[in-house]
Amino acid sequence: MSEIIDKKVKTVLYVRLPCWKIYPGGVIYVADYIHKQRPEIKQEILDLAIVPRAERKQVLKSRVLALEPDVVAFSWRNMQSFGPHPEDDALDVVMNFDHSPSLWRRIKAGISAVSIIYEYTANRVRNFAFMKLVRKLKPETKIVVGGTAVSIFGKYVVKNCPKNTVVVVGEGEPAMLSVVNGESTTIGECYCKDNNGEINYTNRTENFDLEKLSAVDFGYVESIFPEITEYIDDFIGVHTKRGCPYQCHFCLYNKIEGREQRYRDPIEVVNEIESLNARYGVNKIWFTDAQFCSTRRSTHHVEEILDEIIRRKLKIQWTGYLRLNYLDANLARKMLDSGLASLDLSFTGTQEIINTLTLGYSLEQQMEAFQIFKDAGYTNQKVKLYMPLNAPGETRLTLQKTIDRIKELYHMFGRDNVLPFIFFIGIQPGTPVEKLLLKQGYLKKGYNPLTFNPFVIKRLLYNPKPLGGIIARSYLEAAAALDENSEYIGRATMDIIERELAKQDSSITATSEHSLG
Numbered sequence: 001m002s003e004i005i006d007k008k009v010k011t012v013l014y015v016r017l018p019c020w021k022i023y024p025g026g027v028i029y030v031a032d033y034i035h036k037q038r039p040e041i042k043q044e045i046l047d048l049a050i051v052p053r054a055e056r057k058q059v060l061k062s063r064v065l066a067l068e069p070d071v072v073a074f075s076w077r078n079m080q081s082f083g084p085h086p087e088d089d090a091l092d093v094v095m096n097f098d099h100s101p102s103l104w105r106r107i108k109a110g111i112s113a114v115s116i117i118y119e120y121t122a123n124r125v126r127n128f129a130f131m132k133l134v135r136k137l138k139p140e141t142k143i144v145v146g147g148t149a150v151s152i153f154g155k156y157v158v159k160n161c162p163k164n165t166v167v168v169v170g171e172g173e174p175a176m177l178s179v180v181n182g183e184s185t186t187i188g189e190c191y192c193k194d195n196n197g198e199i200n201y202t203n204r205t206e207n208f209d210l211e212k213l214s215a216v217d218f219g220y221v222e223s224i225f226p227e228i229t230e231y232i233d234d235f236i237g238v239h240t241k242r243g244c245p246y247q248c249h250f251c252l253y254n255k256i257e258g259r260e261q262r263y264r265d266p267i268e269v270v271n272e273i274e275s276l277n278a279r280y281g282v283n284k285i286w287f288t289d290a291q292f293c294s295t296r297r298s299t300h301h302v303e304e305i306l307d308e309i310i311r312r313k314l315k316i317q318w319t320g321y322l323r324l325n326y327l328d329a330n331l332a333r334k335m336l337d338s339g340l341a342s343l344d345l346s347f348t349g350t351q352e353i354i355n356t357l358t359l360g361y362s363l364e365q366q367m368e369a370f371q372i373f374k375d376a377g378y379t380n381q382k383v384k385l386y387m388p389l390n391a392p393g394e395t396r397l398t399l400q401k402t403i404d405r406i407k408e409l410y411h412m413f414g415r416d417n418v419l420p421f422i423f424f425i426g427i428q429p430g431t432p433v434e435k436l437l438l439k440q441g442y443l444k445k446g447y448n449p450l451t452f453n454p455f456v457i458k459r460l461l462y463n464p465k466p467l468g469g470i471i472a473r474s475y476l477e478a479a480a481a482l483d484e485n486s487e488y489i490g491r492a493t494m495d496i497i498e499r500e501l502a503k504q505d506s507s508i509t510a511t512s513e514h515s516l517g
Ligand code: B12
Pocket: 019, 020, 021, 022, 023, 025, 026, 027, 029, 030, 073, 074, 075, 076, 077, 078, 079, 080, 081, 082, 083, 084, 085, 088, 144, 145, 146, 147, 148, 149, 151, 152, 168, 170, 171, 172, 173, 175, 176, 235, 236, 237, 239, 252, 253, 256, 257, 286, 287, 288, 289, 290, 428
């Protein structure tokens, strides 16, 4: 138990740092929890994601001067956001720069890349400038920084923060409670920079008991964050559990949330959904768990939540990252009855790649699970395939097998309902794939994962030769043919890849026959 020092916190200003507009669920959970524990504390949330860029500094300044907060708590979501896919311009830029047959397009891509890198750099510099502004305006204020970006890059963030700052890695509720309680040591995994600029690291001793995370009190949240209404037309994030015991080679989620799965009370989860629905008419829910449905135990928990949604006849649509390991007909039926909007899942069409990436499931079982969905009354829900294309171990043969499996899914669900996302592995620090690629010399030892060097950034988006060129040129050809009547780009790309693989196969056969002859 850490010592309580005499610093009663009376006011907290939460500042959500700018990112693409997305419901700020993390900071809302933290503020709601603190209110339930310490209702006498005055809190406000300022969401810079919805303030026009030119006004952000001024708005922050006015809010700090008006509220005079004892604590300013920054929430930072994305820092290294290079995981481009067809809905992100950066994918076009990378593909064109490296692989376009047209010199002009390569030059144009180079110019766009400069502006993307500029934005990437400037965003980070601006975020630290917001913290420095607070420190300048209120030298005594404690600064706390949390959020997923910080959970991955905490050590880097703390170096650039002002003095008297706590950087919280992972979940924020217990850490924030110890800050507002004025405890001398912040609970949880933290980097604390004191008034002399010295940094101390404290490790997490125990995880937060998620049973304590009751349904968000939206009446209170709206009173401290009236702008919440700007989010209600889109998917709203609801958390049902934290943690993931798997270790897929490219993934960091189990580090951000821990390996042990901890669960919220299903009734509280559904109370939260119901109150979003009744208060704001929200009808699109994204279960923001690392994996909504993964282990056998989590499958039971999912089932309890779905049962409750069905029992209360809530008219919602929901989605989240899914694994189909333990799906059976009963659960599939419940998923559909409770409003499953789309199936969002990792997909690769060979057991070899599943094993290389240690995804921990059987392809045959996954394909059977798709059929179970089909038979359970599937109508026209989208099947979104997040494909780690050209991952380590990918060959022409595995790629072709993936295409064949996708065709089976077209057959099962209707071509228009299957969306293969052209995605590549983004190499993240501390993951097994990073270790492998360092060992293979693809990445240099001591490289900086937060570099602004565009050539290193490009390498972190893993799409190596020889397949990288085929995939990229196929994507560019599909993109060039896009008009309002055209195919979904992911499907068109997969078709062109297949054509290109076949062409190469026939030329290889012709060459070998020729040399044999
Ligand atoms: C669900 C999810 C999505 C969904 C979101 C759906 C929705 N409507 O909410 C979708 C698929 C849309 C999505 C998209 C993207 N995502 Co995403 N996403 C996630 C995921 C799995 C969960 C995030 C979440 O909402 N968690 C639930 C909430 C409650 O938790 P939280 O926000 O983390 O908050 C907790 C703590 O962080 C902390 N905390 C937060 N703020 C504060 C503040 C203080 C002061 C304190 C003390 C603590 C604190 O306490 C909170 C409660 O404990 C994470 C990975 C993960 N496991 O965390 C990636 C993650 C956040 N995403 C990431 C990225 C990069 C993206 C994209 C840019 C991908 C892309 N290339 O398009 C986009 C960007 C979206 C955007 N607009 O910004 C990265 C960000 C980190 C980074 N590498 O920079 C992550 C970490 C995944 C990764 N690659 O490692 N994402």
